[in-house]
Amino acid sequence: MPDWKRIVRERIGTLGLTPGAEGDLVEEVAQHLEDRYRELTSGGATEEEGRGKVLAELEDTYRLRFGVRRSERLPKRDAVPAGDATRGSFFADMGRDLRYAVRGLRRSPVFVLFVVVTLALGIGANTTVFTMINTLILNPLPVRNMAELGAVAATDVSSKATTAAMFPMSYADLKDYQARNRAFESLAGYSSAYVLSSLEQGSAQMIFAELVTGNYFATLGLAPVRGRFFLPEEDGVAGAHAVAVINYKTWQIRFGGEEDIIGKTFRLNNQAYTVIGVAPPGFIGVNAIFGPDLWIPAAMAESLVPNQMRNGLSDRSKTAFFGVGRYRAGAGQARAQANLASIASELAREFPATNEGHTVAVKRVREVVFGSARGAAEQIAFAGAALLIVVGIILLIACSNVANLLLARSASRGKEMAVRLAMGASRARLVRQLLTESVLLGLLSGAAGLLLGYAGLQLVFGMFPGSANFPAPKLDATVFLFALMLSLATGFLFGTIPALKASRASVAERLKEEARTTGASPRRVTVARALLVGQVALSFVLLVTAALFLRSIGRAYNMDPGFQTAHLAVFPASASGAGYGKPQTKGFYKEARERVEGVPGVESAAWASNLPLWARPANGLEIEGRQQRSRADTIRTIVTAVETGYFQTAGVAIVSGRVFGSQDQENSAPVAIVNQKLAQDYWGGGALGKRIRLPDESRMRVIVGIARTANYGTWGEAPQPCVYVPSEQKYSESMTLFVRSRRSPQEIMIPVEREVRAAGPQVLVTGVRTGRELIDGGLFQARMGVTMLSVFGLLALGLASVGLYGILAYSVTQRRREIGLRMALGATRGGVLRLVLKQGMSLVAVGLAIGFGASLMAGRLLSRMLYGVTASDPASVAAAAAMLSTMALLACYLPARGATRVDPVEALHEQ
């Protein structure tokens, strides 16, 4: 008897099945042949005849090999649950659906991976943005019942309370409001953060501190995590209680969370302060964007910052405090406003010299958490909403990708559905089953998305400079709830259409159709194409937006700020904590400058009292001969004390008159240089020889020069007045050394800083940076926005490309037979390639056209955030279109190339 097993193995070769399955098949076929052989021989045939006949049956091995391989390509299924001939309970059904869904998903790991990664990117982006919004907009202040808090600030009488700019008020005014008001249960005050130097291990460190009234923490309703908050007497006698409450993150980062922090002392500006408590985590002050490391009782103001706050507790012209109060039961913003305004007019009558023309505004505390700048809260809310829309679009793209995938998958599951319908399952029941599956996928993706979102947050919050002074992302129950709802909604969103479609199968039709898997139903393809066009359009909008902002920021970088930045480095130094007297500090400035001028590569160096783009205007400039309409009618101006070489070093041009020189000494005639803006506004340009008086000064100064207007407070700001005075005539404990380098400023940073430190080891030198870094800082918000938009734009592009690739690849497999036929009839590979490319790229073209229209509208919405580019900027549109088309072409090319490799013989052999 022939060895049939060996013969079969030789004839059919390997089939690419698992070893077990292949062995089974060979054994089965061998047995069959053996049975046949026995039958033939026992029926009278000779062994030779029998063998010949049997082998003839095995001749067409192509059919065997091809048939087996082909069924391997079909998705494998196990028995399906019966559906609902008898109605089960809701939960029993759900349990069964879940079990079935889990089993189904475990069988297609690649599908699950694709879906989870796609959706997780979408959900992750949404979680990141939502957490930022949760942190900054929904919960900016981790205090008890924020709605009961009102913010109080000084404002001009002339402006309307609702839109008024908010100014700080003096400590004495605050005390009067505290004592006289009937609207607040308690009213507290806080200052802006002061930069101080703290001597730690012999070297000066920068530290931020805020002055607060004794009832500050109690008013906000906070509890310390360690130690205690201030006692009333600690804010009583001026300068008597050098105590501090420390920011939670400062404690964690700077002190490693040491348990024995309470009772520790710090040297702040040469005075020892004792830590008495640690604020709760997440609280960085009423300003939610930037907070201090320490809170110090307001009574310490004069000893903490003697320069700014000399007589600060009694002098009503020293305005440093903002108020925050908790309303009495029944009193709200309106009553408080009325009550405090009447106190303000009492004060204006009592202290006309300082208070006339001023009143107060009571606002919701929500309006001041982003600083007192007008409209800051609206801007942040607008940015938050814009980002939410962007990530919403990304999630939509991800969902439509997955919906397309499910549609394709439902094509191959049609028979399963038909069988279950045949066995009595209701359509609703099937839809529920399919939705269970997609919601399960949604939840899986939600979990992955939370992880991605967390990573995204690390990235975003990592972009904030510094550490303890900035808010930390709040990943709280709200965020988790958001992610959960989003995952559920996502599951329904991408699951519904495919589920409805799949369950629409007519039993007989589907079962008849079963063998004919060529050609997807036209309806399904239409939906898929519509989704795809939408994806292309949406990602185009995002790309154009990102491109617009990139171009806008590029323009912003190239803008002329009125001073040179290419060869500039600045070294802010503060001698206030060094324990120097005035002569010693002046000696330090001189020595440091001379040492730095000797550093190779340094062209010139000069001290100035302001850091570029960080200057803040002061109120109260007087112009000789100008009629003041009221006491409140004052001029706000930047005041900068500069050394002789400043204008040359900083590259600020003098348009007329002279620069300061050696003749301008402390005791010589007081002089000033004003900028063009000031000169133009008050003298029509002819300011030389005119006289002005600076705030806080008694002598008049003669204007000897006019300088070109520059940016002082922010990058690209509207022109504002500025007065320069010789540093010899205006002493300051903190100055910034401007250094002009011959080549790249990077090269001189280290040697220059070394020389400055050598001149005054106890002087705080911090925030050293190049001109380029100054611009980076000035454009920080814009850069952060652009980075996020670019990341999201690329993410959208990636998702849309994957979607395009997926649907085309699927359509190519569906059209194998047609393509095979075309090729058999003489179509060239090039022709097939064009055919598929055309199919894909025509969708892309439609998407681009729609996206272009939409991007014009989006651009118009965003136009107020753009700098120097119009919403329809051709370069941005072209760049986005080119990028999208390239990616789309690639996504179409791969499946198209696959189509050209279809073997006509094999394709036509498939039934």
Added chain:
Amino acid sequence: MDPEWKKGSAELLVLSLLESQPRHGYDISKLIEMRSGGALRFHVTSLYPLLHRLEHEGMIEGRWVEKAEQRRRRYYSLTREGKAVLRSKQKSWRDFVDAISRITGIEHA
């Protein structure tokens, strides 16, 4: 017989034969040949891919059975899904034959 017809009906034939009891491959091919009076014959090269596919799709289930004094054989039986598909195929086959008869005038035997 027209090979196209055979192709269209192969699945129905195999499922029908398995309706009453589990059978092995050789048994199935013999029965088809016998009951059709020799008009239908399946070679190993088309029968086994078909069985493989039906099993892969969950309509039938094969398992090795060892009986005393015999080689082990792979027996196939219908799954629940297979039964449902069979019923639906039987119905559509009847509909099809009826339709053909009505059009062509060939009477049912």
